[in-house]
Amino acid sequence: MATTVTNIEKLVGKRIRRKEDPRLITGTATYVEDIKLPGMHHAVIVRSPHGAANIKGVDISKAAALPGVAAVFTGADITGVGSVVCGADLPGLRKPVHHILAQSRVYYVGHPVAVVVATDRYIAADGADLVEVDYEVTQAVTDPEKALAEGAPAVHPEWPDNKAFVFLQKGGDMEKAFADAEVVVKQRITSQRLVPNAMETRGVVADWLQAEHSLTLFTSTQIPHLARTILAGQLGIDENRVRVVAPEVGGGFGSKLNVYAEEALMGFISRKIGKPVKWIESRRENFLVTIHGRGHVDYFEIAAKRDGTILGLKLKLIQDLGAYHQLLTPAIPTLSVLMMPGLYNFRNIDAEVIGTFTNCVPTDAYRGAGRPEATHGIERMVDLLAAELNMDPAVIRFKNFVQPDQFPFPTATGLNYDSGDYGATLQKALDTIGYDDLRKQQAAARLEGRLMGIGISTYGELCAFGPSPATPAGGWESATVRVEPSGKVTIHTGTSPHGQGQETSFAQLAADELGVSMDDIVVLHGDTSVIPYGIGTFGSRNTAVGGPALFYALQDIKEKVKKFGKMLLKSENVVFENGKCTCQVSGKEVTFQTIAGAAYRAMQLPPDTDPGLVATKFWEPSNFAFPFGAHIIVSEVDRETGQIEIKRYVAVDDIGNQLNPLLVEGQVHGGAAQGLGQALWEHGIYDDNGQLMTGEFMDYAMPRASMMPWVECSHTTTPSPVNPLGVKGVGEAGTIGSTPAMVNSVMDALMPLGIRHLDMPLTPEKVWKAINGAA
């Protein structure tokens, strides 16, 4: 194994390569698609090609007659199966009933209408082609602003205004803020639909055992336990007879923080046909039917004094929800408005969120989930205000930051920022990139007619979800430490890591606490039959919520180890350090491994102590964690082509303490790639009839490695007071910080041309048109 560190050397804080990687890079990891069970059948889903239509009839006779087809199910067959669950709630929220197969109406292209089950996938696909669906096409609406217009087609006929909810977030005294304002800047800013595109598409294998009355379901998910609870409810099976396994999961980014129709559908089918059944989502299906991210149209107004002091921020947020709610759909824009104050010291907020139905696939959590949209809007508005006042964008930020002595800082939206020194972080980023000199270079470039831009974003985010009242399903996490008789250690975490690297970082933490080698530790996750109930992986919570749960379980183990140490060393004066209990009087030692053996052999037990060496902890934070940072991007725009070149990218993130800086950097780089993807290239576009026009990689511009700049990562460290590790969370920081830095950089480059704002993605075509006055 790669780790040859001695027990004594502390591992937390070291750049240690992931224990997960050997299996991932040698192709020996097991994904859902790799699972083959005896007698397994395959399902292919018939989906609506229309954005809105009534189903006049479904003829399955030809499909059912095809040799090899075992069964065909339509909406009429799924009576008794619960509908797809939305876990979010808001006052007055309209929740359309979302059946796992369409009933009399389809609401979006890709809506499942029927499913063909056959002995192999090819036959199932041929069978799906033979299912004849008679559609009566009705008018669709895909643009959320058009959906809100008078006379728009109703996505759900029972709600002709297409509004799922209106959510208000107010704080302070906005009327006074605007009355006191010397300058008000307004801007419409969109945050376009994005397709998450995890490298592994979704997939499910369901295996019903009639004799046991139990269901095993392998699914590519970020939330195996929540999926089990929901699926047990949908299918009417006892929760303890449903086993959900998330095997290797090839990326989620929020798109697998969900329980989809296909998961219950496969459970239903396996039970019906008495055979295991597999469904693997194709890439085209993934584009069409796995949740999309973002989808905002925001109308911002910022009020300020002439000296740059921000007084308040107003927002009308139109959220494109899609046709119905997936697990958290309506909650995502409420996170945006929670984050509206950004890092700034103003107390007046007024936001109206209009959740709007459209004939599109639902939006839901996508890396950052609501915070990238908010941060992009705020950071654009701050830059627009700076431009209006002819102030340097760095100066206006310093002027408005919440100051270090103001923590804990209660925001106008009811949050309580835990800690930070925002000015120091921005200063470090400015120093790293050589800001003053860059502005001189920029002035010189402008004289030559070159379009050079420097873009700053100082983002704040809330993560480490979270206190339970603020999280739809409980905001705690669980950990079990199982010391085996040999002294080897097995850790169960209720999080469900899939690329975040907790098999490594949690092993580092446990190795330090117990004084054993990292190679003696195995971290297990993602199987509800093995792992105590957990919440799962999202919202940058693995380390910041799962980590403390593990930390406290380890403390319990250490206490018990010490009791055995005292007994074996026949002394009260015993310390447990570096994997040994040592009597401080005699100097005699007994190893952790010997103690583990003694705890299981149990020939003798310390007073009031049970045999064995296992501890489980459930831990909940008292608050979110609030990472922050400053990202600066230097770019140059080619006047002739509109092409954008990223010259430098400096990211200074404050995520509190770091268990493994290598993993942290990986998260920042990956997050930045996704954020730059939104700023420059990616856009999920529907036409007016509900057709997704960007349904493959030829039309949807996924960033590639060659398109990425090198991200110069560094940090400031303000430990979070919320948890014993002082960690905050970094899974989403890069996505949140990068997008506005990129857009601000390009807009800064275009400023001499009088171009004030462009909506993402900043494609060369769009930039060229703006330069040429045609936008």
Place this chain on the structure above:
Amino acid sequence: MKIAGSAQLPFSPERTYDLMQDPVLLAKAIPGCEALQKTGDDEYSLKMKMVLASLSGAFDGKVRLTEPDRPNSFRMVVEGSGKIGFMKGDGLLRLTPKDGGTEVAYEGDAQIGGTMAAVGNRMIDMTARMLIKRFFEKLSAEPAA
């Protein structure tokens, strides 16, 4: 998607009009057409093979000719669906004498859906234009009377 354009045919407007209503000739001229049958007054059913970027598949369709105004104009309504999606088109064709032949100007709307829309989008405009061009080229090759 808007479709508009024009083609020059070496026939009189009357001859052009008649050619474009003749199922046998239409079957020959429509690219990928495998069968075309008259199913009613001014209504035809058709089977064609459609190739679009990486997609190909059989289409079952219907063609209806309405608003006849020989030899000046008629309207063509096309509907088809198959494994790779569906299409619907509706266009007015206007015939005017020009340079000793006839200019056919067409203008209409086309809608596509399903996999074709999601996957072939970039190619659809070009493909449609190419198919129309080929159609008129084939038609031009017919004898003048």
